[in-house]
Amino acid sequence: xxxxxxxxxxxxxxxxxxxxxxxxxxxxxxxxxxxxxxxxxxxxxxxxxxxxxxxxxxxxxxxxxxxxxxxxxxxxxxxxxxxxxxxxxxxxxxxxxxxxxxxxxxxxxxxxxxxxxxxxxxxxxxxxxxxxxxxxxxxxxxxxxxxxxxxxxxxxxxxxxxxxxxxxxxxxxx
Amino acid sequence: xxxxxxxxxxxxxxxxxxxxxxxxxxxxxxxxxxxxxxxxxxxxxxxxxxxxxxxxxxxxxxxxxxxxxxxxxxxxxxxxxxxxxxxxxxxxxxxxxxxxxxxxxxxxxxxxxxxxxxxxxxxxxxxxxxxxxxxxxxxxxxxxxxxxxxxxxxxxxxxxxxxxxxxxxxxxxx
Amino acid sequence: xxxxxxxxxxxxxxxxxxxxxxxxxxxxxxxxxxxxxxxxxxxxxxxxxxxxxxxxxxxxxxxxxxxxxxxxxxxxxxxxxxxxxxxxxxxxxxxxxxxxxxxxxxxxxxxxxxxxxxxxxxxxxxxxxxxxxxxxxxxxxxxxxxxxxxxxxxxxxxxxxxxxxxxxxxxxxx
Amino acid sequence: xxxxxxxxxxxxxxxxxxxxxxxxxxxxxxxxxxxxxxxxxxxxxxxxxxxxxxxxxxxxxxxxxxxxxxxxxxxxxxxxxxxxxxxxxxxxxxxxxxxxxxxxxxxxxxxxxxxxxxxxxxxxxxxxxxxxxxxxxxxxxxxxxxxxxxxxxxxxxxxxxxxxxxxxxxxxxx
Numbered sequence: 001x002x003x004x005x006x007x008x009x010x011x012x013x014x015x016x017x018x019x020x021x022x023x024x025x026x027x028x029x030x031x032x033x034x035x036x037x038x039x040x041x042x043x044x045x046x047x048x049x050x051x052x053x054x055x056x057x058x059x060x061x062x063x064x065x066x067x068x069x070x071x072x073x074x075x076x077x078x079x080x081x082x083x084x085x086x087x088x089x090x091x092x093x094x095x096x097x098x099x100x101x102x103x104x105x106x107x108x109x110x111x112x113x114x115x116x117x118x119x120x121x122x123x124x125x126x127x128x129x130x131x132x133x134x135x136x137x138x139x140x141x142x143x144x145x146x147x148x149x150x151x152x153x154x155x156x157x158x159x160x161x162x163x164x165x166x167x168x169x170x171x172x173x174x
Numbered sequence: 175x176x177x178x179x180x181x182x183x184x185x186x187x188x189x190x191x192x193x194x195x196x197x198x199x200x201x202x203x204x205x206x207x208x209x210x211x212x213x214x215x216x217x218x219x220x221x222x223x224x225x226x227x228x229x230x231x232x233x234x235x236x237x238x239x240x241x242x243x244x245x246x247x248x249x250x251x252x253x254x255x256x257x258x259x260x261x262x263x264x265x266x267x268x269x270x271x272x273x274x275x276x277x278x279x280x281x282x283x284x285x286x287x288x289x290x291x292x293x294x295x296x297x298x299x300x301x302x303x304x305x306x307x308x309x310x311x312x313x314x315x316x317x318x319x320x321x322x323x324x325x326x327x328x329x330x331x332x333x334x335x336x337x338x339x340x341x342x343x344x345x346x347x348x
Numbered sequence: 349x350x351x352x353x354x355x356x357x358x359x360x361x362x363x364x365x366x367x368x369x370x371x372x373x374x375x376x377x378x379x380x381x382x383x384x385x386x387x388x389x390x391x392x393x394x395x396x397x398x399x400x401x402x403x404x405x406x407x408x409x410x411x412x413x414x415x416x417x418x419x420x421x422x423x424x425x426x427x428x429x430x431x432x433x434x435x436x437x438x439x440x441x442x443x444x445x446x447x448x449x450x451x452x453x454x455x456x457x458x459x460x461x462x463x464x465x466x467x468x469x470x471x472x473x474x475x476x477x478x479x480x481x482x483x484x485x486x487x488x489x490x491x492x493x494x495x496x497x498x499x500x501x502x503x504x505x506x507x508x509x510x511x512x513x514x515x516x517x518x519x520x521x522x
Numbered sequence: 523x524x525x526x527x528x529x530x531x532x533x534x535x536x537x538x539x540x541x542x543x544x545x546x547x548x549x550x551x552x553x554x555x556x557x558x559x560x561x562x563x564x565x566x567x568x569x570x571x572x573x574x575x576x577x578x579x580x581x582x583x584x585x586x587x588x589x590x591x592x593x594x595x596x597x598x599x600x601x602x603x604x605x606x607x608x609x610x611x612x613x614x615x616x617x618x619x620x621x622x623x624x625x626x627x628x629x630x631x632x633x634x635x636x637x638x639x640x641x642x643x644x645x646x647x648x649x650x651x652x653x654x655x656x657x658x659x660x661x662x663x664x665x666x667x668x669x670x671x672x673x674x675x676x677x678x679x680x681x682x683x684x685x686x687x688x689x690x691x692x693x694x695x696x
Binding site for chain 2: 050127
Binding site for chain 4: 357398400443468475
């Protein structure tokens with residue numbers, strides 16, 4: 001079962017909508033998936049689940065365990081301040097040893113309000129995931145100007161849907 | 175007055191010790207500095223100072239204001255999981271518009287337990303700071319294997335002290 | 349005198365046109381500049397000016413000397429294959445010690461046919477220039493979809509001209 | 523058959539020695555490999571095989587074809603000036619469409635005289651290969667201070683040999 005990680009804790013984020021779209025897309029391909037929203041992390045986990053508290057915050061552990069049991073991940077990565085959201089890195093900083101991503105595989109989807117499409121965000125994440133021993137699918141769609149390309153909870157840009165489909169197909173074979 | 179930012183919230187971090195050493199170093203050069211420790215951020219700021227709460231967490235604002243009033247910054251950047259700590263990015267994600275670093279200048283010091291010296295961490299931060307319009311001093315010391323090169327709260331590796339001095343000198347002229 | 353470096357050896361490159369536009373822009377601001385085109389490098393310099401031939405190719409040296417005598421540089425950086433052109437890095441690999449960019453300053457302009465605007469290319473170059481001790485202006489315009497935004501040798505997108513003007517102004521004060 | 527690419531054209535490069543060591547290592551694992559040395563590229567290919575000359579330099583094409591027929595690659599990547607050698611990028615810039623690396627897989631080995639081990643070089647290359655659609659093995663050994671860890675043509679640092687073996691094992695399963 002593929003884990004789809006929403007890479008932000010922003011409420012009602014576009015990333016959440018894309019995660020749902022991706023979930024449905026995988027379903028039509030006969031693949032089951034589970035969405036994990038960083039929004040569900042305990043509010044103070046950056047101070048209560050890291051360093052000397054590593055592994056000791058039960059609420060953090062519950063979500064961490066759901067992540068850890070996966071083998072394949074899709075990260076929906078919004079661009080904030082020229083990179084990915086800090087909370088995603090803090091979640092990684094709270095993982096216990098051996099890290100939850102070692103020898104696993106992931107795919108990245110970049111999202112941005114501006115024209116970048118999260119390319120730098122995904123480059124940074126690739127560095128980190130590779131450092132942790134997780135292989136990253138080469139194909140990383142960049143969904144730029146996301147607000148202009150969504151209506152309600154749907155992607156109105158057919159190209160963007162095609163990019164997700166192409167990625168999903170490649171990821172199932174990865 | 176230079177602001178020295180400790181780029182982690184880990185208690186008793188080596189980054190804090192390096193910040194104190196840098197503070198003293200600047201003093202001997204006739205320059206005053208103030209240390210700002212991300213450890214002082216409110217525990218839940220990632221959920222109570224970002225997005226719809228942007229600018230509304232008074233405790234966050236107090237620290238943010240101390241950062242914002244600066245013109246020059248030195249960031250002590252420990253390497254966690256192949257990049258810099260997530261909390262530093264979350265702090266940036268909580269800044270209000272216009273961002274606090276626009277048209278300002280900073281210097282970076284990388285720290286690591288391993289051999290990397292935080293070079294990737296500093297590369298990622300440089301991308302982000304440049305995106306925000308802050309100029310980054312080219313010279314970025316990498317203090318690798320930091321535990322082996324400190325004793326009590328002192329840097330025992332003379333080369334490392336020389337690197338900090340060289341950086342401080344360049345930064346004052348930057 | 350500012351040196352404007354055309355970061356490719358492609359004949360009649362858009363980068364060359366942008367270099368000329370930037371040259372004229374600086375002129376209107378009362379600043380003189382010189383354009384250096386990597387196209388003028390000797391065809392075989394990658395094999396006759398590096399390593400054991402470092403400093404021994406007179407034709408390479410002539411261009412290298414023109415670069416070396418500068419204090420401030422503007423690099424026009426087209427995106428090729430997700431980064432900047434290899435020839436620009438080979439030129440750097442051919443520089444003699446101490447490197448020609450130590451303690452100098454530069455500004456980068458990214459150009460792309462696609463939507464990226466060369467952001468990854470400029471990130472990579474920033475890493476390299478910082479490694480060499482050259483400070484990079486934070487503001488790095490990304491001129492995406494360049495073919496659609498030029499006509500003859502002119503930038504038809506007013507925003508793009510404004511970005512170059514803003515950068516030039518910032519660079520003169522840098 | 524795995525293609526081992528020596529990522530520089532320097533004569534008698536350490537990268538060449540590491541390529542031979544890797545070749546032998548793969549042999550002991552029952553895997554055949556072929557070494558391709560960028561040193562064999564025509565001296566002037568940066569001017570005679572790119573852009574309007576794309577695909578028209580027969581000497582370049584011969585080497586390009588040997589690369590293109592591969593499915594899996596190991597790149598030996600020396601760190602030059604804070605990144606990988608320019609010639610490797612120029613080789614990529616000379617590839618014809620569709621690019622030779624699309625949907626293929628590679629592993630990277632970083633080499634440096636200094637302490638970095640080529641981590642930034644490999645980060646840059648990963649960006650480029652991912653852009654071209656080639657998957658990169660997460661595990662990327664960094665062979666720092668290479669001169670101190672070789673004697674004649676052998677790696678004297680047992681850890682370095684172990685890293686190469688671990689990578690080879692992972693790559694065969696990738």
